[in-house]
Amino acid sequence: MNVFHPASEDRPSLAEARTAICVPRLGDARGAFQLFVEGDVLFDAMIAAIEQATEAISMESYIFAADEVGARFVAALAAKARAGLDVRVHLDAFGAGQRKFGKFRRELEQGGVQFRWFRPLDMRHPLRYFQRNHRKLLVVDGRTAFLGGFNIRRLNSRRLHGPARQRDTHLRVLGPLAALATRHFDRLWHDARPLPASAIPEEAEGIEGLLVPSYSRHCQKRLACLHAGLIDMAQSEVYLTSPYFGPGSVVDRALQVAARRGVDVRLLVPRKSDPLVAGWATRAAYGQLLSAGVRIYEYLPRPLHAKTSVVDAAWSIVGSANLDYRSLFVNQELVLVARDHVLAGKLQAQYVTDLAAAREITLADWHRRGWRARLFEAVGWAARRLL
Structure with a gap:
């Protein structure tokens, strides 16, 4: 990856350099992405896709709970494996490895599903356990893929959990992007090195979007650079939703710079x-x-787990990555980046809906917080790279 230094006038600024390197040159998409914000609707669509599969199914998740939702997926996946399809399930050993999952694993394997844990604890390589597979991905026949923030659990279901269900966002993508999703799945399945650069083309005119992993051979901080690059190029607004936000990161600094130059920057947590x-x-x-002019909102009615970004009502990022240290620099993550006014419009409309259920935190409010809050923040700051 090239390195730029902001110095003389004949050199590009750091922001310009980062945008040129890290933001793909995408053509305009035409609303080909289906957005999901309700778990019941998403789970029904995913199960339907599994039931209609004719060749292969690949699925990975950070959390796959041993509950009613998990049971639906286990039954559907095992049925397809028994019918002779190539079915693979790759779950994170920390996020999904609860003791109650043993029954589900036996049902999957007895049905013919190929099952693997991502990096179970190995005392010979204990540090490898620190990196988790935080991705949520389902690929069917290499032609349809679902990705985003939803885990497999009843907490996301209004039917099962009620109005206090978790708030999240997911997407369905089709065609070449689904084929690329299969390659991303295969890489982790075989615990392989990053995909070759050709799998994530730098020149992407005419491509509706890109699936971007945590890092590539060009950049070990790919997601951080992508977010910061899009924020750097923003002209009017940046609307971000993240359950967790990492202070002191390149994304944090990019938001402050954008707000100071007059961009409407908002963060929902x-x-x-x-x-x-x-x-x-x-x-x-x-x-x-x-202090820089970023507007911060805290979502009130229920748990917030969505990870979305909308820039200038045109660019969107949706995926599994939080804007914190672990997601940006440690964990395995996967996001879609697209220049699609239809998708951006839907995400922005949802953002407005979410803000109506949030409380804005002003600078005056912040200055009035007590000593206990300040102490907790200090603890959080110290622990920010471990969370």
């Missing part, structure tokens, strides 16, 4: 975070963001 220390780390970023 949950009022309550799980774990609590992650929320303390997020709030440790509030002071500098608010």
Whole structure:
């Protein structure tokens, strides 16, 4: 990856350089992406896609709960494996590895599903356990793929969990992007190195979007650079939703710079975070963001788990990555980036809906917080790279 230094007038600024390197040159898409914001609707669509599969199914998830939702997926996947399809399930050993999952695993394997844990604890390589597979991906026949923030669990279901269900966002993509999703799945399945550069073309005119992993051979900080690059190029607005936000990151600094030059920058985060220390780390970023002119909102009615970005009502990012240290620099993640006014419009409309259920935190509010809040923020700041 080339390195630029902002110095003399004949050199590009750091922001211009980052935008040129890290933001793909995408053509305008035409609304080919289906957006999901309700778990029941998404789960029904995913199960229907599994039931209609004729060749192969690949699925990975950070959390795959041993509950009613998980049971639906286990039954559907096992049925397809028994029918002779190539069915593979790759789950994170930390996020999905609860003791109750043993019954589900036996049902999957007895049905003929190929099953793997992503990086179970190995005392010979204990540090590898620190990196988790945080992706949520389902690929059917290499032609349809679902990705985003939804895990497989009843917490996302209004039918099962009620009005307090978790708020999240997911997408369905088709065609070449689904084929690329299969390659991303295969790479982790075989614990292989990053995809070759040709799998993520730098010149992408005419491509409706790109599936971008945590890192590539060109850049070990691909997601951080992508977010910061899009923020750098913003002219009118940047609307971000993230359950967790990492203070002191390149994304944090890009938001402050954009707000100072007059861009309408807004950040939506949950009022309550799980774990609590992650929320303390997020709030440790509030002071500098608010001072720079960033508007911060805390979502009130239910848990917030969506990870979305909309820039200038044209560019969108949707996927599994939070805007914190672990997602941007450690975990395995996958996002879609697209220049699609239809998708951006839908995400922006949802953003307005979410803000109506949120409370804005002003700089005056922030200055009035007590000593306990300040202490918790200090703890969060210290722990920000471990969360």
